[in-house]
Amino acid sequence: MNTTKIKEKTGQTIFTVAAVICVIAVAAIFVFMLIKSIPALNKIGLFDFIFGDNWSPDRLDKYENATLSGSYGILKMIVGTLASTIGALLIGGTLGYFTAVFIAFYCPKKLKKIFSSMVNLLAGIPSVVYGFFGIVFLLPLLANFAPNNGSGLLATSLILGIMIMPTVVSLSKTSLEAVPRSYYEGALALGSTHSGAVFGTVTKAAKSGVTASLVLGIGRALGETMAVVMVAGNSVAYPDSLFNSFRVLTANIVMEMGYAGEVQQGALVATGVILLVFVLIVNLAFGAISKKAIKGAVEGKGLFSKIFKRNEKTKKTTFWTKCKDKIAGFKYKIKTANIGAGASIGAGVFAGIILLLVIGFIFVKGAPHLFTNPHLLFGKYEFDSEQITILPSIITTLMTVGLSLLIAVPIGLCTAIFLNEYAKKNNFFIKMIRGAIDLLNGVPSIVYGLFGMITFVALIGGTSSILAGTLTVSIMLLPTIVRSTEESLKAVQDSLREGSLALGAGKMRTIFKIVLPSALPGIMSAIILSMGRVIAESAPFIYTMGSVISATPTGYLDSNATLAVALYRLSGEGWYVNEAYATAVVLIILVLGLNLLAEFIAGKLNKKLQGDK
Amino acid sequence: MKKLLTILLSMLLLITGAVGLTACGGEKNITVVAREQGSGTREAFDKVITDGNGNFLEMKVDGKKVYKTTSNADIQKETGNVMSKVASDKNAIGYISLGSVNDTIKVVNVNGVAPTSQNVLDGSYKIQRPFVIMTSSTVTLKDITADFLLYLKSEVSETHAEEAGCIYLADETKRANEGETAIPVVEYEVKSSLPAGGKITVNGSTSMEKFIKKAMSGYASLYGRTADDIFTLDLQGSSVGRTAVQNDKNGNVIGLSSASVKEDGINSFNVCLDAVAVIVNKANENVNDLTIAQLYDIFSGKVTKFSEIAG
Numbered sequence: 001m002n003t004t005k006i007k008e009k010t011g012q013t014i015f016t017v018a019a020v021i022c023v024i025a026v027a028a029i030f031v032f033m034l035i036k037s038i039p040a041l042n043k044i045g046l047f048d049f050i051f052g053d054n055w056s057p058d059r060l061d062k063y064e065n066a067t068l069s070g071s072y073g074i075l076k077m078i079v080g081t082l083a084s085t086i087g088a089l090l091i092g093g094t095l096g097y098f099t100a101v102f103i104a105f106y107c108p109k110k111l112k113k114i115f116s117s118m119v120n121l122l123a124g125i126p127s128v129v130y131g132f133f134g135i136v137f138l139l140p141l142l143a144n145f146a147p148n149n150g151s152g153l154l155a156t157s158l159i160l161g162i163m164i165m166p167t168v169v170s171l172s173k174t175s176l177e178a179v180p181r182s183y184y185e186g187a188l189a190l191g192s193t194h195s196g197a198v199f200g201t202v203t204k205a206a207k208s209g210v211t212a213s214l215v216l217g218i219g220r221a222l223g224e225t226m227a228v229v230m231v232a233g234n235s236v237a238y239p240d241s242l243f244n245s246f247r248v249l250t251a252n253i254v255m256e257m258g259y260a261g262e263v264q265q266g267a268l269v270a271t272g273v274i275l276l277v278f279v280l281i282v283n284l285a286f287g288a289i290s291k292k293a294i295k296g297a298v299e300g301k302g303l304f305s306k307i308f309k310r311n312e313k314t315k316k317t318t319f320w321t322k323c324k325d326k327i328a329g330f331k332y333k334i335k336t337a338n339i340g341a342g343a344s345i346g347a348g349v350f351a352g353i354i355l356l357l358v359i360g361f362i363f364v365k366g367a368p369h370l371f372t373n374p375h376l377l378f379g380k381y382e383f384d385s386e387q388i389t390i391l392p393s394i395i396t397t398l399m400t401v402g403l404s405l406l407i408a409v410p411i412g413l414c415t416a417i418f419l420n421e422y423a424k425k426n427n428f429f430i431k432m433i434r435g436a437i438d439l440l441n442g443v444p445s446i447v448y449g450l451f452g453m454i455t456f457v458a459l460i461g462g463t464s465s466i467l468a469g470t471l472t473v474s475i476m477l478l479p480t481i482v483r484s485t486e487e488s489l490k491a492v493q494d495s496l497r498e499g500s501l502a503l504g505a506g507k508m509r510t511i512f513k514i515v516l517p518s519a520l521p522g523i524m525s526a527i528i529l530s531m532g533r534v535i536a537e538s539a540p541f542i543y544t545m546g547s548v549i550s551a552t553p554t555g556y557l558d559s560n561a562t563l564a565v566a567l568y569r570l571s572g573e574g575w576y577v578n579e580a581y582a583t584a585v586v587l588i589i590l591v592l593g594l595n596l597l598a599e600f601i602a603g604k605l606n607k608k609l610q611g612d613k
Numbered sequence: 614m615k616k617l618l619t620i621l622l623s624m625l626l627l628i629t630g631a632v633g634l635t636a637c638g639g640e641k642n643i644t645v646v647a648r649e650q651g652s653g654t655r656e657a658f659d660k661v662i663t664d665g666n667g668n669f670l671e672m673k674v675d676g677k678k679v680y681k682t683t684s685n686a687d688i689q690k691e692t693g694n695v696m697s698k699v700a701s702d703k704n705a706i707g708y709i710s711l712g713s714v715n716d717t718i719k720v721v722n723v724n725g726v727a728p729t730s731q732n733v734l735d736g737s738y739k740i741q742r743p744f745v746i747m748t749s750s751t752v753t754l755k756d757i758t759a760d761f762l763l764y765l766k767s768e769v770s771e772t773h774a775e776e777a778g779c780i781y782l783a784d785e786t787k788r789a790n791e792g793e794t795a796i797p798v799v800e801y802e803v804k805s806s807l808p809a810g811g812k813i814t815v816n817g818s819t820s821m822e823k824f825i826k827k828a829m830s831g832y833a834s835l836y837g838r839t840a841d842d843i844f845t846l847d848l849q850g851s852s853v854g855r856t857a858v859q860n861d862k863n864g865n866v867i868g869l870s871s872a873s874v875k876e877d878g879i880n881s882f883n884v885c886l887d888a889v890a891v892i893v894n895k896a897n898e899n900v901n902d903l904t905i906a907q908l909y910d911i912f913s914g915k916v917t918k919f920s921e922i923a924g
Contacts (some may be wrong), residue, residue, distance in 0.1 A: 148641075244685060
C-alpha cells in the first residue's frame with residue numbers, strides 16, 4: 001500500500017516537473033532575449049529602434065562608447081514583414097479558403113482523401129525547399145517581365161502564400177465540416193442550390209473558424225525565414241514596388257548575425273523581440289477568435305438561430321416571411337455563389353498543380369543525379385574536395401532527430417499527461433502552462449535559433465555544436481508533442497479510466513496500462529511529425545549547429561550542417577546546383593514519407609476509436 | 614457543364630499568363646548583387662568605391678555610418694551566393710574575394726588594372742583587405758594550437774596562399790596592424806609527433822575558407838593525419854570568429870577575420886592580402902573595365918543600365 005502511494009506521488013511529481021520545465025522554457029526565451037536586447041534598446045532608444053527607418057549598423061559600436069556611429073532603425077523591415085504577410089494572406093488566404101471549400105463541398109468523394117493528404121504534404125515540405133523552388137523556378141519566370149531578376153515583394157508573397165495555404169486549408173476545412181449538416185439541408189429545403197447553400201449559409205456559419213485559420217496563416221508568414229531570405233533580395237528598403245529588393249525582420253537576423261558587432265548583435269536580438277511581440281498579438285487574436293468559434297458552435301449561434309432571434313426581437317415579420325426573403329436572397333446570390341463555386345474548383349485544381357509543380361520540378365531535375373552520382377549519397381567525405389557528399393549531413397540529421405526526440409518526447413508526454421490527467425481545468429497555473437505552450441508554438445524558428453545561440457552555444461563554450469542545435473530544436477518540438485499528445489489522451493474515453501479505477505488500479509497504473517496504450521497511435525503520429533519537423537527546419541540550426549558540411553561527426557560536440565541547412569548552402573553556391581536538387585529530393589522523400597506514415601497511424605487510431613464504439 | 618467551363622477558363626488564364634510572361638523584352642536594369650552590412654568583403658569594397666567628390670559607399674557623416682549601396686541591390690549572405698546570382702543573371706554585377714574566383718563568372722578590371730598579385734602588392738589595384746589569423750591573448754594556447762599558429766606564421770603559408778589565390782605577405786611590417794610591432798616570418802620545424810592538446814576549433818570568415826582548408830590539410834599531412842582528425846571547422850563570419858577567440862577558455866581556438874582586427878583580447882597577424890574582384894556574367898561582353906567612379910554610380914543606383922556607362 002505504501003509503495004503504491006510513493007509510486008503515485010513520484011509519478012505526479014515527475015509530470016508536474018515536466019510541465020514546469022515547459023513554462024521555464026518559455027520564460028527563458030523571453031527573459032534571455034530581453035536581457036540581451038535591453039542594453040541595445042537603451043543605447044539606441046526604443047522609439048528610434050522601432051520608428052527609425054535608417055538601418056546602418058557599425059560593427060565597431062560598443063555599449064561603452066559614448067555615441068553610436070551606426071544607426072539602428074527597423075521600420076523598413078517592419079513594413080517589409082507586414083507587406084509580405086499581407087501579400088501572402090491575399091494569395092495564400094484566398095487560395096486556401098477556396099481550396100478548403102472545394103475539398104469540403106465540391107470534391108468528388110473519391111478524390112477527397114487524396115486532396116486532404118496532398119494539402120498535408122504541402123505543409124510538410126521544408127521551407128528551404130520552397131526557397132530553392134523560388135530560386136530555380138519562380139525567380140527566372142518572374143524575371144521575364146520584371147525590371148530586375150524577379151526578386152521582391154511579389155516573389156516573396158507568392159512563395160509565402162503557397163506556404164501558408166495548407167495551414168489555412170486544413171483549419172478552414174475543419175471548421176467548415178463542423179457546421180451542422182442541418183444548416184446546409186435547411187438551405188436546400190428552402191430552395192437554395194448546392195452552391196447557394198454552401199456560400200450563403202455554411203461558409204457564413206464557419207466564419208470565425210475561417211478567420212482563425214487566416215490568423216494562424218499570418219503567424220506562419222510573419223515568422224518564416226529561410227524561404228523569404230532566398231527570394232526577397234534582402235536590401236534594407238521599403239517594399240515600394242512588386243519587384244524591389246526588400247528585407248523582412250526575420251531576414252535581418254539571419255543576414256547579419258554572423259558578422260554582427262556588440263551593439264548590432266543586441267539590435268538583432270531586439271529585432272527578434274519585436275517578432276515575438278507580433279507573434280504574441282497574433283496568438284491573442286487567434287485565442288479570442290477561436291474561443292468565439294467554439295462558443296458559436298456550442299450555442300448554435302449560426303445563421304438560422306440569428307434569424308430566429310431577430311424575429312423574436314422585431315416581431316414584425318414571422319419566421320416564414322423572413323425565410324421567404326431569405327429565399328429571394330438566395331436566388332439573388334446564386335450568381336455570386338456560382339462564381340464562388342468556380343473559384344473553389346479553380347483553387348482546388350490550382351493547389352493540385354502547385355504541389356505537382358513543386359515536387360515534380362525538383363524530382364525531375366534532382367532524382368537522376370541521385371542515381372548517376374552515388375558519391376553524393378554514399379561517398380566518403382573528403383576534406384577540401386570538389387566532390388560533394390551529403391552523407392555527413394544525413395548522419396548529423398539523424399543524430400539531431402534522435403537526441404531531440406529523446407529530450408522532447410518524455411518532457412512533452414509528461415506535460416500532456418499532467419495537463420489531461422491531473423490538472424484541474426480552471427486553475428490559474430494550468431492556464432499559464434497552456435498559454436505558455438500555445439505561445440511556444442507560435443515563436444518563429446529563427447527566434448529559437450537566436451535563443452539557442454545566446455544560451456546553449458554560449459554555455460557549451462562559444463562554438464556551435466550538434467548538441468546546441470539539438471537542445472534548441474528540442475524546445476521547439478515541445479508544443480507540438482504536448483498538444484497532439486493531449487488531443488489523443490482526450491480522445492480516450494473516460495469510461496475506460498473509470499473502469500480501471502473501479503477495478504482497484506491506481507492512477508499511475510491506469511495511465512500507463514490503460515490510457516497510454518489506447519492513445520498510442522496518436523502519440524506515435526505526433527512523434528513522427530516531430531521528426532519531420534526537425535528534418536525540415538533550418539533557421540534554428542544555422543547559428544547553433546553550424547552551416548558547413550564537414551566530416552562525419554564523431555560526437556555531439558562537433559559542428560555540422562543538417563540536410564536542410566546543407567540544401568541552403570548548396571543552393572547558394574551556384575556550381576553545385578545538381579547536388580542541391582538531389583539534396584532537395586532526399587529531403588522531400590524523408591519528410592513526405594514521415595508525413596504519410598503519421599497519417600497512416602492516425603488513420604489507424606480513428607479506426608480503432610470507431611471500432612471501440 | 615459550368616464546372617467544366619470554369620476549369621477551362623482558369624486553364625486559359627494560366628496559359629495567357631505564361632505567354633505574357635515570356636513576351637516582354639527591352640534592356641534590363643543592372644542587378645546589383647551586394648553583401649550584407651558587416652561583411653568583411655563588403656567593408657573592403659565600400660570603403661574604396663567613391664564618386665571622387667568625397668562620397669564613399671560606406672562612410673561616416675558627422676560621426677554616423679552611412680551606406681550608399683542602392684536599396685535595389687540584391688543582398689546575399691555568402692560569397693557563393695553572390696557568384697551564383699551573377700553567374701545566372703546576364704545583367705548582374707557583384708564583388709567577391711579574389712581567391713574565390715572561378716570560371717563561372719568574369720572578372721572586370723578596375724581603373725584599367727587587373728587584380729593580379731603584383732598589382733595588389735604594389736597597391737595599384739585598390740580594392741583589397743588583409744586576411745587575419747587570430748588567437749586569444751588572455752589564455753595560454755594548447756601546444757597543438759601554438760604549433761599550428763607557428764606553422765601559419767612560417768613561409769609554408771606562402772604555398773597555401775598561392776593555392777588559395779590570396780597574396781602572401783612576406784613584409785613583416787605589413788603583417789602587423791599599422792603602428793604595431795612587426796611580425797616576422799618564422800621557421801617551422803616538424804615535431805617528432807603531433808603535439809598534445811586535442812582538437813583545434815577554427816572559426817571565422819567564410820572568405821578565408823579556401824586558404825585555411827589548404828593550411829589545415831598541409832599541417833595534418835605532416836603528421837600523417839587528415840585535417841578532420843585535428844580540426845573542427847566552423848565558418849560563420851569574421852565577427853563570430855573574433856567572439857570565439859575572445860571567449861576561448863581552453864586555448865584551442867584559431868580565429869579568422871577578413872578585416873583588420875582591433876578588438877581586445879586578441880593576438881593577430883595578417884597572413885595575406887586579398888583583392889576584392891568585381892565580377893559580371895560571362896555573357897556580358899561589353900563590360901570589361903570599370904572606373905571606381907563608375908562602380909560608385911552602379912552600386913549607388915545612379916546608373917541602372919550598362920548601356921548608360923560610356924563605353
